[in-house]
Amino acid sequence: MNSNPSFEDRWQRAATVARQGMEEAYADLPLGFHTRVIAHWQAAPVEPWEDLLAVFGGRALWIGLAACLAAGAFALADWYDTGISRPELEQNVTMEAWVPTW
């Protein structure tokens, strides 16, 4: 048996004893509580888009940010490729080809 319990073991012991001190939460609701709740509910019913925003808001932000970064990376890669891979000769030839011969 381990005679020197770790912090984790001692924490669990303290939590076990603490649980015994937790009150049972079965008090009655105060007078007027129901009225206040129902008044707030009826004063501001939730809009469906608020629910959607709550569910997808955080995720949409991250997805949007990732999409922006990906688009930026593609644009940069494309610009870099264009700069190094286009042969200068090809441009000259193309330009010459456009010179009218008449």
Place this chain on the structure above:
Amino acid sequence: MQDAFDVTVCVQRVKTGDLSAANALIDHLNPLVRRIVRNHLPRRGSEEDLMQEVFVKLLQKLEGYQERAGIPFDHWVSRLTVRTCLDALRAERARPEWRWADLGEGQEQWLEFLMNQAAPAPEASSSDALAVVTQLLSHLSPPDRLVLTLLDLEERSTLEISQLTGWTRPMVKMRAMRARRKLRQIAQQVMKSEFEKPS
């Protein structure tokens, strides 16, 4: 014999705007909501105010609630309550310093026990243990506090916590492990303050 409360019927009646059904639903959910709110109440928060916020949200979102097989209504309510509490904890910015001098004798014994391997298990009351445990938890970040309260005080499984919070089970385990490490650091800080003289 008293008839059992039929949640499904009551929810349907609330959706049609029946106010007496809304009152009955609030009464029925009171113990469940109160227990969660009490365990996750911000330091300066009022239990009644937070419960009111939970019930208002619950009634507002009830229209969108759809019963799914195997998922009781209580789970939906617990999840909504836990999320509301987490928001309230996040809104609480200031966490006042906690020093050795603030502790009572029984609380000192529990903190000593936590930090000193040679210290015997205290005979101090469970309310002292609860005070120390609650104080330590209140110095964690809101998600860390939430996960340890659910896991160690409410004895919920990682699966339940995952369902309540929307975090994955490995994330719950990882967060709990880190949170306990942070608890140890916080307790060490408080112990250190025993030897510091106020300037």
